[in-house]
Amino acid sequence: MKTSEMYTKLKNPRRYKFEKVKCYQCGSNKSSHFLIGEEDLTAKEGQFNYVQCDQCELVYQNPRIHIDQIKEFYDNEYIAHRKKKDWGFLTPLYNRAMSKHDREKEKIIKKYVNLNSKSKVLDVGCAVGTFLLHLKKIYKCKISGVDFKGDLSFPGFKKIDFHCGLFYEQKLPKKSFDLITMWHFLEHCYNPPKTLKKALELVKDDGRVIIEVPRLDSFTFKVFKEKWP
Numbered sequence: 001m002k003t004s005e006m007y008t009k010l011k012n013p014r015r016y017k018f019e020k021v022k023c024y025q026c027g028s029n030k031s032s033h034f035l036i037g038e039e040d041l042t043a044k045e046g047q048f049n050y051v052q053c054d055q056c057e058l059v060y061q062n063p064r065i066h067i068d069q070i071k072e073f074y075d076n077e078y079i080a081h082r083k084k085k086d087w088g089f090l091t092p093l094y095n096r097a098m099s100k101h102d103r104e105k106e107k108i109i110k111k112y113v114n115l116n117s118k119s120k121v122l123d124v125g126c127a128v129g130t131f132l133l134h135l136k137k138i139y140k141c142k143i144s145g146v147d148f149k150g151d152l153s154f155p156g157f158k159k160i161d162f163h164c165g166l167f168y169e170q171k172l173p174k175k176s177f178d179l180i181t182m183w184h185f186l187e188h189c190y191n192p193p194k195t196l197k198k199a200l201e202l203v204k205d206d207g208r209v210i211i212e213v214p215r216l217d218s219f220t221f222k223v224f225k226e227k228w229p
């Protein structure tokens with residue numbers, strides 16, 4: 001089925017604005033229908049069309065929801081931004097799960113960088129910054145974060161050199177970071193090539209950029225398909 005035919009069949013609230021996009025990776029506008037996804041994390045209504053590029057096989061949302069409207073999908077219901085205190089009696093469980101998550105990320109970065117008290121780390125899409133605070137506790141390193149939403153009420157957030165807004169619009173010193181991380185950020189980003197270029201400008205020559213994105217060859221995708229969170 002053609003992408004355009006598929007699009008007309010989607011059920012979406014009228015207030016949503018959509019725009020067509022080309023492949024982020026190769027610029028091609030030829031793609032095939034991949035799947036229709038629904039928003040599970042925040043249970044917002046709507047169906048979203050995903051296509052696969054005919055040329056390079058990248059899968060992306062197309063048409064995508066307009067950038068002016070995306071913020072409402074990252075409200076307090078969105079798990080990565082959720083504050084610890086919101087979880088009520090589940091708080092201890094949530095804290096344990098989050099710190100396990102941060103320890104797993106640390107295991108990954110340890111393979112590539114040796115952090116110390118002089119190191120500068122930037123986490124793009126840092127949310128409330130638990131990963132950065134985890135690194136600071138262990139390595140005493142300097143920590144910076146970017147996100148389009150900060151949360152000063154979160155414990156420890158003030159220890160982060162926080163920059164609010166779009167990553168590629170930030171005025172940060174060039175070649176200054178030993179490590180830049182993007183944990184499930186790039187697939188949310190409206191301009192991945194610009195983001196990657198910016199990261200390369202900011203990282204030191206011997207620094208590292210570590211990126212985690214969802215993989216369509218993962219076991220969880222094979223199991224969940226269009227229900228994949």
Ligand SMILES: [Zn+2]
Nearest residue numbers: 023026053056
């Ligand atoms: Zn492509």
